[in-house]
Amino acid sequence: xxxxxxxxxxxxxxxxxxxxxxxxxxxxxxxxxxxxxxxxxxxxxxxxxxxxxxxxxxxxxxxxxxxxxxxxxxxxxxxxxxxxxxxxxxxxxxxxxxxxxxxxxxxxxxxxxxxxxxxxxxxxxxxxxxxxxxxxxxxxxxxxxxxxxxxxxxxxxxxxxxxxxxxxxxxxxxxxxxxxxxxxxxxxxxxxxxxxxxxxxxxxxxxxxxxxxxxxxxxxxxxxxxxxxxxxxxxxxxxxxxxxxxxxxxxxxxxxxxxxxxxxxxxxxxxxxxxxxxxxxxxxxxxxxxxxxxxxxxxxxxxx
Numbered sequence: 667x668x669x670x671x672x673x674x675x676x677x678x679x680x681x682x683x684x685x686x687x688x689x690x691x692x693x694x695x696x697x698x699x700x701x702x703x704x705x706x707x708x709x710x711x712x713x714x715x716x717x718x719x720x721x722x723x724x725x726x727x728x729x730x731x732x733x734x735x736x737x738x739x740x741x742x743x744x745x746x747x748x749x750x751x752x753x754x755x756x757x758x759x760x761x762x763x764x765x766x767x768x769x770x771x772x773x774x775x776x777x778x779x780x781x782x783x784x785x786x787x788x789x790x791x792x793x794x795x796x797x798x799x800x801x802x803x804x805x806x807x808x809x810x811x812x813x814x815x816x817x818x819x820x821x822x823x824x825x826x827x828x829x830x831x832x833x834x835x836x837x838x839x840x841x842x843x844x845x846x847x848x849x850x851x852x853x854x855x856x857x858x859x860x861x862x863x864x865x866x867x868x869x870x871x872x873x874x875x876x877x878x879x880x881x882x883x884x885x886x887x888x889x890x891x892x893x894x895x896x897x898x899x900x901x902x903x904x905x906x907x908x909x910x911x912x913x914x915x916x917x918x919x920x921x922x923x924x925x926x927x928x929x930x931x932x933x934x935x936x937x938x939x940x941x942x943x944x945x946x947x948x949x950x951x952x953x954x955x956x957x958x959x960x961x962x963x964x965x966x967x968x969x970x
Contacts, residue, residue, distance in 0.1 A: 690737040694730050694902045695895045698909050701726065702891030709884030709916055713923040716880075720917035727910050734902045777874045781864060783816045785871030787853070788861030790823045791838055798868050803827055805922045810875035818842055819852035835859050873923065880919045887912035 701723055708719045786806050789798035803824065811817035822841035826833050835858035842852025853861075864871075894900045894908050 687737045690733060691902050694734060695905065697726075697730060698905055699892050699895045701909060702888040702895075702912075705891075705913060705916060706884045706888035709880050709920070713920045716920035717917050720913045720920075723913050724910055727906050727913070731903070731906045734906065777867075777870055779812055779874065779878065781867065782871035782874040783811055783813055784861050784864040785867040786875065787816055787819055787823075787858070788863070788865030789868035789871075790820070791833060791835055791858050792862045792865055793833070794862055794865045795868075798865060799827075799833070802868050802872050805872045806875055807879075807922075810879045814850040815853055818845070818849040819858070821845065821849055822852055876919065876922045880916065880923070883919055884916050887916060 704719075705723065708716055711719070786802045788794065789802045790806075793799040806820070808817045808820045808824070811820060819838060819842055822838050822845060823833060825845070826837055826841055831837060835855050838858060839852065839855045842849075845852075891905075891909050891912055894905050900908075
C-alpha cells in the first residue's frame with residue numbers, strides 16, 4: 667500500500683540522482699554517529715587496540731568520503747582496493763579535566779589524582795628516581811592536570827627542558843614566577859621539595875593522568891561527532907573531516923600510554939591508514955593527515 671501511494675504521489679519528474687545523494691548523506695551521518703559511539707568505548711581498551719581501532723575507523727571514513735564525492739559526481743569512483751566498511755577540535759579548546767571521581771576508573775587506575783600529579787611533578791623536578799624526568803616529560807602534558815598550580819609548574823618544567831636549562835626546585839619556581847602573567851601561580855619551592863618522596867610513584871601517576879585525559883577526550887569526541895552529524899547545516903565532507911580529526915586525537919593520546927619515545931615520531935599504524943586526500947576542500951583534512959608528526963598544543967588536535 668505504501669509503495670502504491672508513493673507511485674501516485676511521486677513527483678512528475680523524479681530527481682533520482684538527488685534522491686540517491688540524500689540517501690548517501692543520511693547513511694553517512696548514521697555511520698559516523700555509530701563510529702563516535704565506538705570511539706568512546708574503544709578509549710577504554712589497551713593503547714595498541716585503540717591505535718589499531720582508530721586506523722580501521724580512518725579507513726572506513728575514507729570509504730565514506732569517496733562515496734560522498736562520487737554521489738556529488740566530483741571525483742573518480744571509489745578505490746576498488748578499499749573494502750566495504752561500515753568543525754575541528756583544538757587542543758587549547760579542550761575543557762579542563764573535571765575533579766575525578768575515582769569510582770569511574772578501572773581498578774588498575776585507582777590512584778588519587780592529586781597524588782598522581784605530585785608524583786610526576788616530583789619526578790620531573792628532581793629527576794628521581796634517576797631517568798624519571800625524561801620518561802614523564804615524554805608522556806605527560808599540562809592538559810592532564812586538574813590542579814591549575816600543578817599545571818603551571820608543569821609548563822615551567824617543559825619550558826626549561828626545551829631550553830636545556832638546569833631543572834630543580836629553584837629554577838622551576840623562578841620560571842613559574844616569570845610566567846605568572848600567562849599562567850597561574852606554580853608550586854612554591856617548599857612544595858616542590860615535598861614532591862621528591864612521591865616521585866617513586868611516577869610511572870603509575872603518569873599512566874593515571876594520561877588515561878584520565880584519554881577518557882575525557884574520547885567522551886568529548888563522541889559528543890562533538892554526534893552534534894555535527896545531527897546538524898544538517900554541517901555538510902558530509904566537513905562531518906567526515908571532523909570525525910577523522912577526533913579519531914587521530916584519541917589515537918595520539920593513547921600513544922602516550924605505550925611508553926615509547928614519541929617526540930616528533932609518527933603514529934605508524936594511524937599514518938599508514940590515513941589516505942584522506944590532502945589537496946581538496948579545506949585545511950582540516952591536511953591537518954588531520956599531517957598532525958601526527960607535530961608538536962602538541964600548536965596544531966588542530968591534541969597529538970601527544
